[in-house]
Amino acid sequence: MKTASAPFTHYSPAWARKTLAELRELVGFASISTAPGAAGAVRACAEWLARHLRGLGLEGVRVFRTPGHPIVYAEKTGLPGRPTLLIYGHYDVQPVEPAAAWTVPPFGGLVRGPRLYGRGASDDKGQFFVHLKALELLLAQGETLPLNVKILLEGEEEIGSPNLGAFIRAHRRLLRADWALLSDTNLLSAGQPALTYGLRGSLAAELTVTGPPAELHSGVFGGAVLNPLQALTTLLAALHDEHGRVAIPGFYEPVQPAAAAERAYLRRYGPADAQLLREARVARGWGEPGYTLYERTVLRPSLSITGLSGGFQGEGVQSIVPARASAKLSFRLAEGQDPYRVEEQLRAYLRRRTPPQVRATLRAQLHAPPYTVAPALPVMRAAAQAYAHGFGRPPVLQRSGGTIPVVSLLEQHLGIPTVLMGFGLPDDHKHGPDEFLHLPNFWRGIQTSLFFLRRLGQLTSSSCRLCSSSTATATRARATA
Amino acid sequence: MKTASAPFTHYSPAWARKTLAELRELVGFASISTAPGAAGAVRACAEWLARHLRGLGLEGVRVFRTPGHPIVYAEKTGLPGRPTLLIYGHYDVQPVEPAAAWTVPPFGGLVRGPRLYGRGASDDKGQFFVHLKALELLLAQGETLPLNVKILLEGEEEIGSPNLGAFIRAHRRLLRADWALLSDTNLLSAGQPALTYGLRGSLAAELTVTGPPAELHSGVFGGAVLNPLQALTTLLAALHDEHGRVAIPGFYEPVQPAAAAERAYLRRYGPADAQLLREARVARGWGEPGYTLYERTVLRPSLSITGLSGGFQGEGVQSIVPARASAKLSFRLAEGQDPYRVEEQLRAYLRRRTPPQVRATLRAQLHAPPYTVAPALPVMRAAAQAYAHGFGRPPVLQRSGGTIPVVSLLEQHLGIPTVLMGFGLPDDHKHGPDEFLHLPNFWRGIQTSLFFLRRLGQLTSSSCRLCSSSTATATRARATA
Structure with a gap:
C-alpha cells in the first residue's frame, strides 16, 4: 500500500507520560454500569471525560442525563463541505467478579511491561481514548481538524445500551454524520490488525x-x-x-448464501477449526453441516x-x-x-x-439486525490504509459472530455505516480478571487514528453520503474483499 | 362392623385441657430440620419429648445422637408372648417460608374453633402425639399395656431421613417389633377415615x-x-x-398390572378425574393413556x-x-x-x-422401593376396625402416589409391615402457611389408637410374624380389598 510510507506524527516523551497518566486516571474510575452502588463512580467518570474533552479544545461539551447513566457529548465542527465523523465509545465497564481472581488492583491502572492493567483498560476506555489523543495531537499542533468530529461516549454499553436508541432518535440532528467510528473489537494478534466488516x-x-x-x-x-x-x-x-x-x-x-470468494477468504484468514476448538477448550465441534466452525459462527x-x-x-x-x-x-x-x-x-x-x-x-x-459494511467503501479503504500505516501491515478482513447493537442503531436512525477499528487483543481478558491494554497497540492506534482522520478529510462529504446511503447495495460487492 | 359398638375410653375435662396445653407446647418448638440455625430448637424439642415420655411411664428413654438431629427412643416392654408395636413419628417440621403468608404465629399453637394452628401441628407432631396420649390413658388407668410398645421419634424426616437407615440397621435388636405404626397420612375428609395400603x-x-x-x-x-x-x-x-x-x-x-377388582375399587372410592384436576387447579390432565388420573398417580x-x-x-x-x-x-x-x-x-x-x-x-x-401391605392382614383389619370405632365409619382403602422412605427402611431392616393410620386432612396446609390440626380428629384419633392397641394385644405374636414375613405374598390377595 502506498500509504505505508506516510510519516508518523511525532510527540514528545512528556506528552506520552502525561497521556499515560491520564489513561490511568480514566481506568481508575470503577464505572461499573451494572452495580447498583456504582452510579456515583459512573457519573464521576462522565464528568472527568467532559472536563477532559473541554481541555482538548472540543466544543459543545455536554453530559446528557438519561433514565440510566449519562451520555457524554462533544464536537468540533464548523467545516462546511467537509465530512463529519461520529466517534462512539463507552466508558462503563464490566463488574470485576470474581474479584478474588485478580492478581492486580482492578482499578489501579498498574503498568507492567507492555501492559496497562485494569477493568475497562481494553474494553473500552483505552480504545476510545486512542481517538481523543489523536484529536489532541491535531488540535495542539494548531492544525485545523481535517474534518468535522463528534464524540459520543456511552455509560451503559455493558448493560445492553437500554437508553441509547432513544437518545440517538431524539438527537438525530446533533449527531448527524457521514460515518461512525467504533473501537471495541480485536486485532487478529498483537502485530496483525483486522478490520471487521460483518456482525451477526x-x-x-x-x-x-x-x-x-x-x-x-x-x-x-x-x-x-x-x-x-x-x-x-x-x-x-x-x-x-x-x-x-x-x-x-x-x-x-x-x-444470503456467501459468495465462493468470500468463503475462500474467510477459510484462508479466519481461524481454522482446530484453533477455534483450542480457544473454546473443547475436543469436538458441533453445528450446521456443510460449514467450517468459523463459518458457522459468522456466516450462519x-x-x-x-x-x-x-x-x-x-x-x-x-x-x-x-x-x-x-x-x-x-x-x-x-x-x-x-x-x-x-x-x-x-x-x-x-x-x-x-x-x-x-x-x-x-x-x-x-x-x-445483522450488520455488514462493504470493505470496498472509501471509508473502509481509508481505515485499511490507516491500519497499514499505524501497524506496518494491512489488516485482515474479518467477520465477527457477535453483535454490537449500537452499530444497528446508528444505521437505523442516522443512516450511516460504522467502521469497526479495534485495538484490543483476543486474549486481553476483556470481561475477565486481569484485563489489560497492550500499550504498544495504544500508541500504534494513535498513529492509525491520525492517519484515518486526515484521510477521511480528503474524502468529500457528498462521496461519503453516496457510499453510506446504501450499505446494502455496496455490501453485495464485498465478496471481492 | 361389630366393633363399632365398643365403649369409648373416658377421660376428664382436666386431662383434655392438660393434653391440649402439652400439644401447644410441643408445637411451640421451631424444630425446622432444614434451617442451619435451628439445631438448638430441634434438640430442645427432642429433650422435651424425652422428658414427656418418661413422665408417661415409658422406659429406656434415650435421646440418640446422630450426625444430624437426634432420634428419641422409648419403650414399654416386658410382656413376653405378646406382640410388639413400633410407633414411628417425626418431630421436625418444614420451614415456615413464605413467612409473610401466615396469618397466625407459626409456633404459637393458637387454637381457633376446631383448629390448632402451627407449623408441624398436623405434620407430624399432632399425629404422633395421638398415640402418646393413648398410651398415657392406658398407663394412667393402671392398666397393663395390652402389648409391648416401642417409640421412635425422628428429627430429620423433612430432609429425607439421611441418618435413619443407618440408625435402624445399627439398632435392629432394640427396634425389633411385629409391626410399625405411622400416622403421617390423610383422612379422605374430616369425617371419613382412610387406610393407605400402597405407596409408590x-x-x-x-x-x-x-x-x-x-x-x-x-x-x-x-x-x-x-x-x-x-x-x-x-x-x-x-x-x-x-x-x-x-x-x-x-x-x-x-x-405389576393391577387386578380388575382393585381398579374397580379405586375408581369407586378414589378421586375422580374432575376432583384431581380441581385439587391441582388445572383444566386438563396429562399422562399415560389407558388409566384414570388417580390410577396414573398411584398404580403407574x-x-x-x-x-x-x-x-x-x-x-x-x-x-x-x-x-x-x-x-x-x-x-x-x-x-x-x-x-x-x-x-x-x-x-x-x-x-x-x-x-x-x-x-x-x-x-x-x-x-x-414401592410399598404395599395387604389390607387382609390381621394388623390391617385391626386398623380398619379401630378407625370404625374412633370415627364411626369404616375407612376407605387407598393407595398413595407419594413415598414414605421410612416404611421401606422398616421393611428392609426389620422385616415388618407398617400401618399407615393417618389423621391429617387433605387441606390442612401441611408444608404451607397456616398449617393446622383438626382437633376433633385428634380426639377421635386417641380413641382409634386405644382401640388399635387393645386389639393388637389380642393377636398372637406368632400370627403377626407369619403375616409380616411376606408382605409380597399377602399383597397379591389385596385386590379383593
Missing part, C-alpha cells in the same frame, strides 16, 4: 412455560398433570433438528439457550411438580435475517407445539 | 451435563460448540414419548423433572454458551419396580443418547 444480528428472548397455578406434590400429582419443566424442555429440544440445524420453519430462508445463524431456570434448584430433593419454568434464548442472525421476523417465526412455532395443558409466553429482550 | 417408590437423581470448561461468548462460539443446556433439554425431552409414557427401555416391564410409575438450572438466570441478557446445566429428576415407582434397576436403565439410556461433545453425569440421591 441478535434476537434475545425469554420463554416461560406455566402450568398449575402453584407447585404440586409430585407424589400426589406426578404422572397426571403436565409438568411445565417437561413441556419447556420438549419445546426447547424441538428448536434444533438432529443435525444441529435450527428447526423453526422458514428460519434459514432469507439467509445460530441459537443458544443461555439460561434455564425452574422448580427446585437447591441441594437435595424436593417432591414437586413445579408451576413454571423459563429459558433464555439467544439467536445470532446472519445477513438477510430480520430479528422481528425471526421472533414471529418462533412465536408461530411455539404456538403450534405448545401442548394445551400449559401456557408458553415469549418476552423479546433485544432485537439487533 | 422413589428414585431421585440429579443429571448434570457439562460442555466447555468455562462459559464461552455466544457470539464467538454460538453455532460451533454444543451448548450443554441444549444437550440437557434434548436428553430430558427424550425421557418421555409423545404419549406421555416414560421412554426408557424396560421401564414399565416389571410393573411416573417421572417428574423437579428442577432445572443452568447458565444465566438473572434479569436481562448475557451472551454465553454456558459450561454446565443440571436437572433434578423424581421417579415415582409402581409395584414391581426397583429403584436401583431403574437407575441402571436410566444410566444406560443416557449413555446411548448423550452426544460425544458433552459429558452427562447422574448422581442418585434417594432410592425407596
Whole structure:
C-alpha cells in the first residue's frame, strides 16, 4: 500500500507520560454500569471525560442525563463541505467478579511491561481514548481538524445500551454524520490488525412455560398433570433438528448464501477449526453441516439457550411438580435475517407445539439486525490504509459472530455505516480478571487514528453520503474483499 | 362392623385441657430440620419429648445422637408372648417460608374453633402425639399395656431421613417389633377415615451435563460448540414419548398390572378425574393413556423433572454458551419396580443418547422401593376396625402416589409391615402457611389408637410374624380389598 510510507506524527516523551497518566486516571474510575452502588463512580467518570474533552479544545461539551447513566457529548465542527465523523465509545465497564481472581488492583491502572492493567483498560476506555489523543495531537499542533468530529461516549454499553436508541432518535440532528467510528473489537494478534466488516444480528428472548397455578406434590400429582419443566424442555429440544440445524420453519430462508470468494477468504484468514476448538477448550465441534466452525459462527445463524431456570434448584430433593419454568434464548442472525421476523417465526412455532395443558409466553429482550459494511467503501479503504500505516501491515478482513447493537442503531436512525477499528487483543481478558491494554497497540492506534482522520478529510462529504446511503447495495460487492 | 359398638375410653375435662396445653407446647418448638440455625430448637424439642415420655411411664428413654438431629427412643416392654408395636413419628417440621403468608404465629399453637394452628401441628407432631396420649390413658388407668410398645421419634424426616437407615440397621435388636405404626397420612375428609395400603417408590437423581470448561461468548462460539443446556433439554425431552409414557427401555416391564377388582375399587372410592384436576387447579390432565388420573398417580410409575438450572438466570441478557446445566429428576415407582434397576436403565439410556461433545453425569440421591401391605392382614383389619370405632365409619382403602422412605427402611431392616393410620386432612396446609390440626380428629384419633392397641394385644405374636414375613405374598390377595 502506498500509504505505508506516510510519516508518523511525532510527540514528545512528556506528552506520552502525561497521556499515560491520564489513561490511568480514566481506568481508575470503577464505572461499573451494572452495580447498583456504582452510579456515583459512573457519573464521576462522565464528568472527568467532559472536563477532559473541554481541555482538548472540543466544543459543545455536554453530559446528557438519561433514565440510566449519562451520555457524554462533544464536537468540533464548523467545516462546511467537509465530512463529519461520529466517534462512539463507552466508558462503563464490566463488574470485576470474581474479584478474588485478580492478581492486580482492578482499578489501579498498574503498568507492567507492555501492559496497562485494569477493568475497562481494553474494553473500552483505552480504545476510545486512542481517538481523543489523536484529536489532541491535531488540535495542539494548531492544525485545523481535517474534518468535522463528534464524540459520543456511552455509560451503559455493558448493560445492553437500554437508553441509547432513544437518545440517538431524539438527537438525530446533533449527531448527524457521514460515518461512525467504533473501537471495541480485536486485532487478529498483537502485530496483525483486522478490520471487521460483518456482525451477526441478535434476537434475545425469554420463554416461560406455566402450568398449575402453584407447585404440586409430585407424589400426589406426578404422572397426571403436565409438568411445565417437561413441556419447556420438549419445546426447547424441538428448536434444533438432529443435525444441529435450527428447526423453526422458514428460519434459514432469507439467509444470503456467501459468495465462493468470500468463503475462500474467510477459510484462508479466519481461524481454522482446530484453533477455534483450542480457544473454546473443547475436543469436538458441533453445528450446521456443510460449514467450517468459523463459518458457522459468522456466516450462519445460530441459537443458544443461555439460561434455564425452574422448580427446585437447591441441594437435595424436593417432591414437586413445579408451576413454571423459563429459558433464555439467544439467536445470532446472519445477513438477510430480520430479528422481528425471526421472533414471529418462533412465536408461530411455539404456538403450534405448545401442548394445551400449559401456557408458553415469549418476552423479546433485544432485537439487533445483522450488520455488514462493504470493505470496498472509501471509508473502509481509508481505515485499511490507516491500519497499514499505524501497524506496518494491512489488516485482515474479518467477520465477527457477535453483535454490537449500537452499530444497528446508528444505521437505523442516522443512516450511516460504522467502521469497526479495534485495538484490543483476543486474549486481553476483556470481561475477565486481569484485563489489560497492550500499550504498544495504544500508541500504534494513535498513529492509525491520525492517519484515518486526515484521510477521511480528503474524502468529500457528498462521496461519503453516496457510499453510506446504501450499505446494502455496496455490501453485495464485498465478496471481492 | 361389630366393633363399632365398643365403649369409648373416658377421660376428664382436666386431662383434655392438660393434653391440649402439652400439644401447644410441643408445637411451640421451631424444630425446622432444614434451617442451619435451628439445631438448638430441634434438640430442645427432642429433650422435651424425652422428658414427656418418661413422665408417661415409658422406659429406656434415650435421646440418640446422630450426625444430624437426634432420634428419641422409648419403650414399654416386658410382656413376653405378646406382640410388639413400633410407633414411628417425626418431630421436625418444614420451614415456615413464605413467612409473610401466615396469618397466625407459626409456633404459637393458637387454637381457633376446631383448629390448632402451627407449623408441624398436623405434620407430624399432632399425629404422633395421638398415640402418646393413648398410651398415657392406658398407663394412667393402671392398666397393663395390652402389648409391648416401642417409640421412635425422628428429627430429620423433612430432609429425607439421611441418618435413619443407618440408625435402624445399627439398632435392629432394640427396634425389633411385629409391626410399625405411622400416622403421617390423610383422612379422605374430616369425617371419613382412610387406610393407605400402597405407596409408590422413589428414585431421585440429579443429571448434570457439562460442555466447555468455562462459559464461552455466544457470539464467538454460538453455532460451533454444543451448548450443554441444549444437550440437557434434548436428553430430558427424550425421557418421555409423545404419549406421555416414560421412554426408557424396560421401564414399565416389571410393573405389576393391577387386578380388575382393585381398579374397580379405586375408581369407586378414589378421586375422580374432575376432583384431581380441581385439587391441582388445572383444566386438563396429562399422562399415560389407558388409566384414570388417580390410577396414573398411584398404580403407574411416573417421572417428574423437579428442577432445572443452568447458565444465566438473572434479569436481562448475557451472551454465553454456558459450561454446565443440571436437572433434578423424581421417579415415582409402581409395584414391581426397583429403584436401583431403574437407575441402571436410566444410566444406560443416557449413555446411548448423550452426544460425544458433552459429558452427562447422574448422581442418585434417594432410592425407596414401592410399598404395599395387604389390607387382609390381621394388623390391617385391626386398623380398619379401630378407625370404625374412633370415627364411626369404616375407612376407605387407598393407595398413595407419594413415598414414605421410612416404611421401606422398616421393611428392609426389620422385616415388618407398617400401618399407615393417618389423621391429617387433605387441606390442612401441611408444608404451607397456616398449617393446622383438626382437633376433633385428634380426639377421635386417641380413641382409634386405644382401640388399635387393645386389639393388637389380642393377636398372637406368632400370627403377626407369619403375616409380616411376606408382605409380597399377602399383597397379591389385596385386590379383593
